[in-house]
Amino acid sequence: MSVLVLAEHHDGVLVGATAHVVAAAKAIGGDIDVLVAGENVGAVAEAAAKLDGVSKVRVADNGVYAHQLAEPLGALLVELAGDYSHVLAAASTTGKNVLPRVAALKDVSQISEIVEVVDADTFKRPIYAGNAIATVKSADSLKVITVRSTGFDAVGESGNAAIESVDTIVENSQSTFLKQELAQSDRPELAAAKVVISGGRGMGSGENFTLLEGIADKLGAAIGASRAAVDAGFVPNDMQVGQTGKIVAPELYIAVGISGAIQHLAGMKDAKVIVAINKDEEAPIFQVADYGLVGDLFELLPELESKL
Amino acid sequence: MKVLVAVKRVIDYNVKIRVKADHSDVDLTNVKMAMNPFCEIAVEEAVRLKEKGVATEVVAVTVGPKAAQEQLRTALALGADRAVHIETDARVESLAAAKLLAKVVEAEQPGLVILGKQAIDTDNNQTGQMLAALAGLPQGTFASEVVVENDKVQVTREIDGGLQTVELTLPAVITTDLRLNEPRYAKLPDIMKAKKKPLDVKSPAELGVEVESRLTLLKVESPAERKGGIKVGSVDELVDKLKNEAKVL
Numbered sequence: 001m002s003v004l005v006l007a008e009h010h011d012g013v014l015v016g017a018t019a020h021v022v023a024a025a026k027a028i029g030g031d032i033d034v035l036v037a038g039e040n041v042g043a044v045a046e047a048a049a050k051l052d053g054v055s056k057v058r059v060a061d062n063g064v065y066a067h068q069l070a071e072p073l074g075a076l077l078v079e080l081a082g083d084y085s086h087v088l089a090a091a092s093t094t095g096k097n098v099l100p101r102v103a104a105l106k107d108v109s110q111i112s113e114i115v116e117v118v119d120a121d122t123f124k125r126p127i128y129a130g131n132a133i134a135t136v137k138s139a140d141s142l143k144v145i146t147v148r149s150t151g152f153d154a155v156g157e158s159g160n161a162a163i164e165s166v167d168t169i170v171e172n173s174q175s176t177f178l179k180q181e182l183a184q185s186d187r188p189e190l191a192a193a194k195v196v197i198s199g200g201r202g203m204g205s206g207e208n209f210t211l212l213e214g215i216a217d218k219l220g221a222a223i224g225a226s227r228a229a230v231d232a233g234f235v236p237n238d239m240q241v242g243q244t245g246k247i248v249a250p251e252l253y254i255a256v257g258i259s260g261a262i263q264h265l266a267g268m269k270d271a272k273v274i275v276a277i278n279k280d281e282e283a284p285i286f287q288v289a290d291y292g293l294v295g296d297l298f299e300l301l302p303e304l305e306s307k308l
Numbered sequence: 309m310k311v312l313v314a315v316k317r318v319i320d321y322n323v324k325i326r327v328k329a330d331h332s333d334v335d336l337t338n339v340k341m342a343m344n345p346f347c348e349i350a351v352e353e354a355v356r357l358k359e360k361g362v363a364t365e366v367v368a369v370t371v372g373p374k375a376a377q378e379q380l381r382t383a384l385a386l387g388a389d390r391a392v393h394i395e396t397d398a399r400v401e402s403l404a405a406a407k408l409l410a411k412v413v414e415a416e417q418p419g420l421v422i423l424g425k426q427a428i429d430t431d432n433n434q435t436g437q438m439l440a441a442l443a444g445l446p447q448g449t450f451a452s453e454v455v456v457e458n459d460k461v462q463v464t465r466e467i468d469g470g471l472q473t474v475e476l477t478l479p480a481v482i483t484t485d486l487r488l489n490e491p492r493y494a495k496l497p498d499i500m501k502a503k504k505k506p507l508d509v510k511s512p513a514e515l516g517v518e519v520e521s522r523l524t525l526l527k528v529e530s531p532a533e534r535k536g537g538i539k540v541g542s543v544d545e546l547v548d549k550l551k552n553e554a555k556v557l
Contacts, residue, residue, distance in 0.1 A: 100437035174446035
């Protein structure tokens with residue numbers, strides 16, 4: 001048995017999710033190789049080589065893999081997959097974009113967003129917005145899997161794996177990268193933050209999200225949002241927590257002005273401690289909150305900030 | 309240009325689901341069903357492309373039991389011109405669905421195929437990508453903006469951290485994200501007219517596709533319930549509880 005993990009990286013930096021995917025690979029067992037595909041990814045490969053449990057880092061450094069477009073990256077993975085029993089990637093937008101393509105080209109099923117490895121063929125994954133957990137067993141010779149990073153603790157960084165280059169270069173005449181607009185933020189990454197404070201429709205406006213910033217600064221927290229807040233144009237959509245946004249499982253999740261629709265709960269109900277601040281004491285969020293505070297967020301938030 | 313749009317019949321997104329007592333699956337008896345929300349967005353985008361004069365014909369397709377024709381009729385009421393139903397009572401996984409859709413793509417030769425990014429029942433997020441792979445087409449997943457120009461399409465994609473724009477050669481496969489558009493409601497006269505629009509029924513066997521999966525569903529369980537929490541009376545009490553009881557501050 002041997003596992004290939006697709007490394008996740010942005011702007012020349014290895015993304016934390018990769019360490020969680022390696023943890024899932026360790027639970028499966030066998031040798032673990034990490035594939036780093038992109039352009040000018042030397043530093044990413046070195047960071048991947050430090051992850052505990054990794055035997056080998058394979059580096060495909062070529063302009064055709066820049067921005068990890070699905071067509072060339074999928075073709076590369078199809079070339080390499082023959083050496084492995086499992087191909088894993090984070091259930092990020094990159095992993096979700098590429099892995100089903102690989103699975104279809106290898107004529108196998110893809111298993112999405114696993115949260116637990118039962119054995120090398122059997123996995124648990126949430127369905128119906130996290131309201132049920134399915135156990136699925138694959139009889140495919142190759143398992144192609146995306147991993148929900150909040151389901152696995154990250155491995156350490158004391159490894160020293162060998163780095164080798166992959167010479168495979170595929171053609172891509174079908175897709176071209178045009179541009180990218182990334183939201184700038186100095187705060188911790190939403191999916192990896194230990195504390196998350198999120199605002200919903202109750203925040204009233206985008207300007208009012210500054211009320212969350214002081215608290216986020218004091219707690220070292222990332223700022224999230226419900227879909228209602230995103231759809232109302234208060235904040236950009238990459239801040240959205242929920243079934244169709246990011247899945248978080250921080251130590252502490254503070255939901256402010258969020259009613260708690262099932263689609264939102266799907267993204268945060270695995271948080272260790274949930275705090276809800278809402279003026280409607282009947283809001284469904286209070287059914288999952290460990291601590292609820294009923295009242296006006298415009299009075300409570302400044303008070304909370306001053307007392308932290 | 310012909311646009312093919314795939315729709316799926318799923319449990320209504322407002323329904324609180326129940327797991328069957330024998331843990332074999334989720335209980336769908338007497339539960340309200342509807343078109344998957346992401347598929348509504350796909351239909352809307354196809355219809356808007358037709359209204360702009362980019363698309364000449366919109367064909368809706370679904371895979372599923374007889375009852376799934378309700379969702380095809382909805383798509384027709386929203387503006388699709390005709391529909392194709394691949395009828396099967398089997399549990400069709402994404403790979404088989406993609407193979408069936410690839411056969412329809414081969415027969416219909418659309419310029420653009422639009423699907424939702426994921427179905428809210430299985431939460432797989434696979435079928436569009438698999439279809440693109442099988443049909444040998446480029447893919448624009450999680451689209452929040454679609455612009456067709458000559459023989460190319462520019463797709464703005466919602467990625468972790470922001471937005472990415474790619475240009476794809478046509479034909480191409482696109483999967484919709486929530487912010488692509490606001491789907492319209494079907495009007496009563498259109499619902500009446502939709503009943504007369506053509507709807508072809510085919511079987512997986514006719515298309516030469518084996519729908520059986522090598523993936524077995526062993527068990528479905530309810531997730532661990534969270535313990536009921538408490539309401540605190542003040543910010544001071546909240547901070548105290550977080551520091552001393554939950555120990556997260």
